[in-house]
Amino acid sequence: AQSVSQHNHHVILSEAASLELGCNYSYGGTVNLFWYVQYPGQHLQLLLKYFSGDPLVKGIKGFEAEFIKSKFSFNLRKPSVQWSDTAEYFCAVNADGGATNKLIFGTGTLLAVQP
Amino acid sequence: DAGITQSPRHKVTETGTPVTLRCHQTENHRYMYWYRQDPGHGLRLIHYSYGVKDTDKGEVSDGYSVSRSKTEDFLLTLESATSSQTSVYFCAISAETGSSYEQYFGPGTRLTVT
Numbered sequence: 001a002q003s004v005s006q007h008n009h010h011v012i013l014s015e016a017a018s019l020e021l022g023c024n025y026s027y028g029g030t031v032n033l034f035w036y037v038q039y040p041g042q043h044l045q046l047l048l049k050y051f052s053g054d055p056l057v058k059g060i061k062g063f064e065a066e067f068i069k070s071k072f073s074f075n076l077r078k079p080s081v082q083w084s085d086t087a088e089y090f091c092a093v094n095a096d097g098g099a100t101n102k103l104i105f106g107t108g109t110l111l112a113v114q115p
Numbered sequence: 116d117a118g119i120t121q122s123p124r125h126k127v128t129e130t131g132t133p134v135t136l137r138c139h140q141t142e143n144h145r146y147m148y149w150y151r152q153d154p155g156h157g158l159r160l161i162h163y164s165y166g167v168k169d170t171d172k173g174e175v176s177d178g179y180s181v182s183r184s185k186t187e188d189f190l191l192t193l194e195s196a197t198s199s200q201t202s203v204y205f206c207a208i209s210a211e212t213g214s215s216y217e218q219y220f221g222p223g224t225r226l227t228v229t
Contacts, residue, residue, distance in 0.1 A: 006157075034217070043205060043220040044158070051215040090157055100165060101146050101209040101216050102173070107157040 002027040006106035021076040023091030032094040033074040119221035127227045134193040138206030146209035147189040151202040196228045
């Protein structure tokens with residue numbers, strides 16, 4: 001079965017620090033990849049997605065992610081975090097070729113940015 | 116927010132009682148999903164629908180049933196609630212954008228089973 005691993009469960013950074021959150025998936029075929037963010041008390045919102053083309057994907061709020069097929073990874077990055085980036089971040093994968101658009105989510109990374 | 120609403124937003128119920136959660140969308144999307152979110156588990160798919168009266172199980176479907184009699188409504192039923200079903204439940208739709216798609220989520224329902 002497909003799975004998604006987020007190895008960093010809880011990350012604490014100071015404002016202006018750089019961020020990289022890891023995401024690895026287990027499926028060897030064609031995948032569609034997503035990063036979602038959940039601010040405290042809110043629902044999930046899409047940060048960015050990868051379907052094809054340039055493996056470096058830029059999303060909203062200055063986030064980007066790089067798809068490295070050989071490493072089965074889709075790590076999320078931001079050069080300089082802000083206090084407002086405090087949230088939980090989820091990586092997700094679709095591996096059924098878009099037949100049902102089902103997503104498999106990682107367990108999430110809780111990011112706390114200290115002012 | 117893709118026009119997704121969930122009701123109720125909060126519910127407390129007793130073990131053994133039936134509970135139905137409603138998801139309503141206004142944009143005629145074909146695919147709808149029910150997830151539960153629990154600390155340390157992320158989001159896990161309960162059931163999904165690919166059209167009216169067309170549903171299928173997700174990874175954690177035991178103890179849950181769903182129905183979709185209209186495009187806009189997707190109901191999740193706990194036939195006999197248990198404490199292990201205390202969770203936050205999110206409904207989602209899949210919106211196609213050109214050659215790709217993305218899921219949009221509703222505001223969630225916090226369910227407590229006592």
